[in-house]
Amino acid sequence: MRPRSRSRRGLAATSGALMAAVCAIAVPVSSIPASADPGRTGSARVQLEHLDRGLVAATTSNGVFLSWRLLGHEVTGSTASGMTGANFHVYRDGRRIATVTDSTNYLDGAGTSTATYRVAAVVGGHEVDRSATVTAWSDAFRDLPLRKPADGVTPAGESYTYSAGDLSVGDVDGDGQYEYIVKWDPSNAKDVSQVGYTGNVLIDAYELDGTLLYRVDLGVNIRAGAHYTQFLVYDFDGDGRSEMMFKTAPGTKITRYGKKGNVVSERYITLPKKDVRAGVSHTDDYRLSRTDYYAHVVRMFRQWHQHPEVVAGRWPATLEQAFGIEPRYQYPLSQEHAQALADHFMDVYAPSRSSRNNLRAFEGFILHGPEYLTVFDGATGRDLHTIDYKPGRHDDGLMWGDYAMGRIEPGNRVDRFLSGVAYLDGRRPSAVFARGYYTRSTLVAYGWDGRRLTQNWYVDSGWTPMTNPFNDGPHGRDGTDPQFGTITTQGQHSLSAADVDADGKQEIVYGGATIDHDGTLLYSSFGQMPPGSGAPGTSARIGHGDAMHVTDIDPNRPGLEMYQVHEGGRWAPYGYTLRDGATGQLIYGGYTGVDTGRGMIGDVVPEHPGLETWCSQPSGSISGIGLRGADGASLGDRVPGTNQSIKWAADMTTQIVGGSQEVTPTIGDWRRGTLLTAEGTRTNNHTKGNPGLVADIFGDWREEMLVRTADSSAIRIYLSTEVTNRKLYTLMHDPQYRAEVARQQTTYNQPSYPSFYLGSDINWSQVPVPKIWAPGSVAALGDQFDTQIRAGEVFGPVVLRLKVALVEAEYHLDQGRQAAAARALERFVRDLGQVKRPSHISGAAYTALTHQAGAVIAMLS
Numbered sequence: 001m002r003p004r005s006r007s008r009r010g011l012a013a014t015s016g017a018l019m020a021a022v023c024a025i026a027v028p029v030s031s032i033p034a035s036a037d038p039g040r041t042g043s044a045r046v047q048l049e050h051l052d053r054g055l056v057a058a059t060t061s062n063g064v065f066l067s068w069r070l071l072g073h074e075v076t077g078s079t080a081s082g083m084t085g086a087n088f089h090v091y092r093d094g095r096r097i098a099t100v101t102d103s104t105n106y107l108d109g110a111g112t113s114t115a116t117y118r119v120a121a122v123v124g125g126h127e128v129d130r131s132a133t134v135t136a137w138s139d140a141f142r143d144l145p146l147r148k149p150a151d152g153v154t155p156a157g158e159s160y161t162y163s164a165g166d167l168s169v170g171d172v173d174g175d176g177q178y179e180y181i182v183k184w185d186p187s188n189a190k191d192v193s194q195v196g197y198t199g200n201v202l203i204d205a206y207e208l209d210g211t212l213l214y215r216v217d218l219g220v221n222i223r224a225g226a227h228y229t230q231f232l233v234y235d236f237d238g239d240g241r242s243e244m245m246f247k248t249a250p251g252t253k254i255t256r257y258g259k260k261g262n263v264v265s266e267r268y269i270t271l272p273k274k275d276v277r278a279g280v281s282h283t284d285d286y287r288l289s290r291t292d293y294y295a296h297v298v299r300m301f302r303q304w305h306q307h308p309e310v311v312a313g314r315w316p317a318t319l320e321q322a323f324g325i326e327p328r329y330q331y332p333l334s335q336e337h338a339q340a341l342a343d344h345f346m347d348v349y350a351p352s353r354s355s356r357n358n359l360r361a362f363e364g365f366i367l368h369g370p371e372y373l374t375v376f377d378g379a380t381g382r383d384l385h386t387i388d389y390k391p392g393r394h395d396d397g398l399m400w401g402d403y404a405m406g407r408i409e410p411g412n413r414v415d416r417f418l419s420g421v422a423y424l425d426g427r428r429p430s431a432v433f434a435r436g437y438y439t440r441s442t443l444v445a446y447g448w449d450g451r452r453l454t455q456n457w458y459v460d461s462g463w464t465p466m467t468n469p470f471n472d473g474p475h476g477r478d479g480t481d482p483q484f485g486t487i488t489t490q491g492q493h494s495l496s497a498a499d500v501d502a503d504g505k506q507e508i509v510y511g512g513a514t515i516d517h518d519g520t521l522l523y524s525s526f527g528q529m530p531p532g533s534g535a536p537g538t539s540a541r542i543g544h545g546d547a548m549h550v551t552d553i554d555p556n557r558p559g560l561e562m563y564q565v566h567e568g569g570r571w572a573p574y575g576y577t578l579r580d581g582a583t584g585q586l587i588y589g590g591y592t593g594v595d596t597g598r599g600m601i602g603d604v605v606p607e608h609p610g611l612e613t614w615c616s617q618p619s620g621s622i623s624g625i626g627l628r629g630a631d632g633a634s635l636g637d638r639v640p641g642t643n644q645s646i647k648w649a650a651d652m653t654t655q656i657v658g659g660s661q662e663v664t665p666t667i668g669d670w671r672r673g674t675l676l677t678a679e680g681t682r683t684n685n686h687t688k689g690n691p692g693l694v695a696d697i698f699g700d701w702r703e704e705m706l707v708r709t710a711d712s713s714a715i716r717i718y719l720s721t722e723v724t725n726r727k728l729y730t731l732m733h734d735p736q737y738r739a740e741v742a743r744q745q746t747t748y749n750q751p752s753y754p755s756f757y758l759g760s761d762i763n764w765s766q767v768p769v770p771k772i773w774a775p776g777s778v779a780a781l782g783d784q785f786d787t788q789i790r791a792g793e794v795f796g797p798v799v800l801r802l803k804v805a806l807v808e809a810e811y812h813l814d815q816g817r818q819a820a821a822a823r824a825l826e827r828f829v830r831d832l833g834q835v836k837r838p839s840h841i842s843g844a845a846y847t848a849l850t851h852q853a854g855a856v857i858a859m860l861s
Contacts, residue, residue, distance in 0.1 A: 044504060045859060046735045047238050047428055048072065050776035052176035053131035054698035054730070057117050058140045058719050064111030065140075065721040066090065067699030068119050068131065070104045072733030072770030073855055082727030082764055086121040086128070102725045104700040113138060127844070128851035140721050141678075143714035145210030147261070149184055154197035155289070156363065160188040162199070164708040164715060165684050166745035167692035170233035170242025172205060172213070172378030174776050178697055179213070179378070180206045180706075180715065181233045181244065183745070185684075189224040190364070192412045197287065197364035198224035203231055203244070205381065210714075212257045214381030216244075219251025221286050221366055223415075226685060227493075230419035230746045232431055233378065236448035240776030242378040243448065245431050247389055247417065250275075250284045250370055254381040269374050269383040286369030293362045293410075294342060296396065301338040301345075305331045309399075315469060322470045323349045349470070354406045365411040367396040373433065375448055385452050390444050391435060391460065399463055401439040401474035413438045420743040422497035423735050424517045426505040427773075430456055434510070437491025437544060439464040439474045441484075443508060443515060457519025461488045476541055476571065486524040487513040489544055492564065493748035496550040497739045499755065500560050500581035506739070509550050509562060512542040514584060525584040527573030530591045534570040542577055543568040547599045547615075547642070550581065551736075551753035554610045554630035555763060560755070561587065561630075565599035565615045576615045576625065578632070588632040590625060598642035600751075602654025603759035604670035605635055611654070611759055614639035640670050643689035645751045647696075647703045647731075648675065650724035652760045657705065660689025665707055667718075681707040681716050690749040695741045701728040703752075726762075733770045777856045778813060778821070782806045784852055793845035798835040802828055822860040829853050 054069040074085040082102060090098040090106050092115050099122070100106050108115075113136050121129040149162045165185040169178040186199025201224045205213040222228060231246040248269055256264040268282045288296065301319060309315040316322040318331060319341050329337040350357035371389035376382065397403065397414040418434035424445060434443045440463050445456040461479030466472040478485040490512030497506040505517035513524040525542045529535045545566040553561040560581035566572045575592025576599055579585060599615035610630025617625055617639070626637040644657040648667055655675060659665035665683050667676040683689045692715060693706040705718040731737040731754055740752035756767050785806065788794045794802075805828035812821035829850050835841055 044426060045771050045773040046423060046426065047235070048733050048735060048738055048770075048772045048774055049171055049235060049242075050174075050176055050240060050774035050780055051171070051730065051732065053119060053121075053129070054177075055117065055119055055131045055134050056699050056719060057111075057134050057136040058721055059111075059113045059136045059138055060107075060140060060721050063107050063109040064113070064115065064117070064136045065105065065107050065719075065723070066117055066119070067105045067702075067719065067721075069698070069700070069730040070727065072729050072772045073774065073859055074121065075729050075769050077769060078764040078767060080764065081725075083729060083767065083769075084727075085729075086123050089120045089122055089127060091118045091120070092116070103723075103727045105724060107721075107723050111136065123851060126847045126851075128848050130848075137719075141716050141718045143709070143716050144180060144206060144208055145714050146182065146206070146712060147204070147212050148712050149202055149215075152186065152199045154188065154199065154364070155287070156197050158188060158197065160186045160199045162186055162202070162712065163682075163684075164692060164712045166231075166690075166749065167706055167715065168231065168233040168742060168745050169693070169695065169697055170235065170244075170378055170742075171240070171776075172242045174240040174779065176776065176780060177208070179242075180208065181231065182206060182692070182715065183229065183231060186224050189226070191225055192227045192415050193407070193409050194225075195358075195362050195364060200224070201229050203229075203246070205244075205378065211259060212261065213379065214254055214256045216376065216381055217253045217255070219249060219253065219282075221249035221251050221284070221369055222247065223364070223366055226747050227416050230417050230433070232419050232421060232742055234421050234429055234431070234742050235775060236375075236429055236431060237450040238428065238773075238775045239450060240779065243384070244376040244378055244381075245373065245448070246419070247433075248372045248374040248386065249286075249366075250280055251282050252372075252374070253282070254376070254383065256381055269372070269386055271370075272372075272386060272388065275370050280370055284369065286366045288363060288365050288367060290361060290363045293359070293365075293367075294346070296367065297342045297345065297359075298335070298338045300396075300398070301341050302333050302335065304333065309466075309469070314465065314467070319345075322468050324471075350408050353408060353471075357408045359408065362410065367393070367411055373446075373453070375453065385448075387453055389433075389435075390455075390458065391442050398469050399440070400436060401464060401466065401469075401472070403470050404466055404468070404472040404474055413440075417747070418491070418493075418495050419746050420495050420497055420508070421739040422506045422508055422517075423739065424456060424505060426499075426503075426517075429739070432495070432497070432508055434491065434495065437511070438489055439477075440479060441487045441489075441491055441510075443510065445508075445519065459484050459487070459515055459519055459521075461485055464488050476543065476568075484521055486526075486541070487515075487521065489541055490524055491544060492548045493546050494548060494743065494746050494750045496548065496562075496743065496750075496753075498550045498560055498581065498736050500550070500562075502559060502582070506736070509548070509581070511544060511548060511564065512566075512584075514581075523584040525577075525579060525586075527577075527586065527589075529573050532570075532593065533573070533591060540568075540571065540573050542566055542574055543572040545599075546597050546748055547750060549599070549601045549750065549753065551601075551611075551755070552757035553578065553601055553613070554587075555757040555759075555761075555766065556609060556631070557587075563599060563601050563613045565596040567595040567597065569594050576613075578613055578630075588628070592625070600640065600642045600645055600656070602640070602645045602656070603652065603761075604640055604654055604656075605629070606651070606653050606760040608633070608635060609761060610757075614642070616642050641668070643683070644691060644694055644749065646694050646705055647701070647758065648705075648720045648722075649702075650720075650722040650726070652726060652758060652762055654759075657683070657691055657694065658689070659683055660687050663689075665689075665691065665705075667705065676705075676718060678705070678707055678716065678718060680710055682710050683707060685749065688748060693741075693744060695744070695752060696731040696737075700724065701726075701731055703731075728767070729770060733772060734768075773859050777859060778806065778809050778825070781825075781849070781852050781856055782810075785849060788842075788845040788849065793842040794840065794849075796835070796840045798831060798840050801831050805831065818860050822857050825853050825857050825860070829857075
């Protein structure tokens with residue numbers, strides 16, 4: 001791979017004399033053999049974030065609890081009780097109080113809320129890295145203050161307010177600490193099946209102290225609701241800083257703020273030149289009023305005779321045929337006749353299909369106008385590149401089947417979006433965006449090199465054929481594409497990236513189908529319809545569902561498994577399935593005959609091997625579902641909740657987040673009961689009851705819960721303070737888990753899972769030792785070097801020579817020459833050794849700098 005460095009304050013501010021020295025000694029490009037670039041030699045190192053120690057301290061009734069990260073590159077192997085690597089000294093008020101070897105947490109029984117703490121990594125008996133100093137939180141949570149947007153009013157005169165919604169994290173400035181990306185949802189956000197105007201969607205970027213960096217207002221041409229805006233936050237180009245990527249439209253505006261909260265700048269995204277030439281502007285408003293929609297239908301009817309499906313003879317030649325009435329008009333239709341048929345369609349035909357079809361009230365949707373995908377600089381919000389969203393909507397949903405079912409819902413299936421991050425080549429992250437999953441189903445993967453988006457591959461099922469777009473059943477029908485036609489109706493309300501076939505590259509688990517890393521179809525899963533179903537004995541897709549979980553569920557089987565629930569009811573072979581990740585083959589499952597809406601996995605019965613699986617049981621409980629072991633064994637009829645899981649407990653069992661709408665969130669253990677009641681906070685996404693985010697954002701391997709306060713004045717971050725003796729690296733240095741965290745905000749939020757089995761009966765020998773490249777590592781070494789200089793630990797003429805080596809390493813990384821960067825760092829280490837005298841460098845500084853440089857060299861190797 002070609003890891004890229006980031007511009008860093010210390011190294012970027014190098015003097016002219018130093019830069020001249022660098023140029024004088026820099027290795028010429030021509031002198032570096034092609035094989036020196038691991039991007040061409042197939043290095044298997046995965047690009048993940050450079051993170052700091054992530055030390056946090058929280059006041060508890062038993063003292064001060066400390067928690068910190070073991071970083072992926074520090075891991076050397078495993079024992080029967082945990083991972084091996086660095087040990088840690090714990091300091092209170094500058095005095096060492098403990099050495100921790102079995103974990104990355106510590107309870108200081110004598111600690112007070114006024115004490116200061118730091119930890120130091122110890123390798124070979126020497127301290128090689130010191131954390132920043134922290135003070136204790138007053139409780140086991142802290143608040144991140146938010147700037148709540150002002151209320152608004154829709155064109156229909158309806159007032160709305162804002163609540164903080166889904167969150168994501170990324171290191172947008174390259175300092176090794178996460179910033180927080182918050183999506184604001186208006187109170188009138190809609191499902192794609194619901195009519196009405198919505199307020200604008202807003203996306204903010206915050207520092208942990210509540211400093212608002214910028215706000216992106218998506219504008220009036222992006223509707224608000226769970227299915228519309230899926231925002232990715234990730235370091236895609238490997239410069240050590242996260243970008244943002246999401247769907248935009250004319251009117252999307254970025255407002256930057258100063259440190260005092262003042263507005264620094266306001267600007268709109270840059271429109272594509274072709275659209276500017278066509279007259280598109282940021283004042284355009286593509287929302288449809290009721291009158292607009294009626295006019296839209298009339299135009300559609302006037303052009304009926306020209307529709308390609310009509311011309312090809314696949315659809316009725318006349319609208320009268322489509323509506324099942326006698327012939328009335330000549331084609332092409334006049335304005336008067338098109339209006340008459342529009343009146344019949346809205347007032348007679350649509351209500352005859354369903355009493356819920358009130359198309360005269362249809363308003364607030366965006367059914368035409370430009371659609372874009374924009375990359376934003378994570379630190380400033382500046383738009384970096386905007387392209388057309390692929391695929392475009394094509395029409396208002398007519399070809400997507402939105403008029404074909406009993407419920408006529410223009411703008412529904414056409415506007416179902418998903419997003420995710422995947423390591424498709426096993427090394428670099430790609431962005432994946434999907435549109436549609438009931439009928440036509442599409443996915444596209446992009447790479448970002450810091451300048452432009454490049455399409456990796458595109459998957460398109462093709463249209464699902466219909467004989468009558470106003471009366472047909474397109475679900476479960478193959479699309480027209482010969483390779484991807486079977487993926488229709490297989491997508492979930494989320495997706496996952498996981499290496500299901502163990503080739504070192506992640507696939508896209510789309511639901512009932514999986515796309516291989518190269519964009520080909522790995523499989524699409526079908527099953528036989530059982531007795532009592534809608535079509536006994538026939539083969540049918542396992543089909544769409546609302547929840548999916550991909551990880552090593554059964555450690556006694558090779559590879560990964562996936563657990564899904566399915567909503568097809570009588571027309572699906574299963575209501576829930578556990579399947580093999582590599583082949584999609586059924587391990588166990590069951591027919592329910594109803595929409596099995598939610599499902600979950602977790603280690604809730606620790607004495608039973610593997611993770612348990614369970615799903616929601618509608619009223620009139622379906623016998624035989626209940627709680628199951630990874631081996632399919634029945635473990636009882638009662639089941640835990642299904643909103644969200646969290647890795648909270650010290651023993652690596654799974655806990656469940658409860659509470660939705662106006663119910664106070666809780667964290668509950670299946671055996672121990674309620675462990676936390678998050679007073680004064682709320683979850684998101686209505687009945688789904690999801691926290692804003694559940695992720696390992698700092699501290700040890702356990703997950704934090706991020707929820708909004710009831711008034712959305714802050715994000716409250718909860719920390720588990722149970723003392724654990726299990727030593728595991730931060731989950732953010734597992735590529736599947738990190739990609740899952742970026743995906744968690746997508747549509748119906750699902751938990752994030754690692755690539756290995758994580759449960760109370762974990763086999764440590766099966767936990768992979770991370771093999772990562774962390775962009776920003778050279779810059780962090782430079783920061784450490786500057787700190788030693790300021791402390792007087794390094795001085796004299798050697799400073800310039802050492803700085804030259806570091807700047808040269810950064811330069812080579814910027815040029816994609818990884819081996820040359822490693823050689824510059826090797827010279828840095830040699831120069832350190834040649835001046836190991838008290839007058840030039842202290843013993844402690846020498847140990848720390850050589851260790852850190854050696855770690856970076858190892859990552860570059």
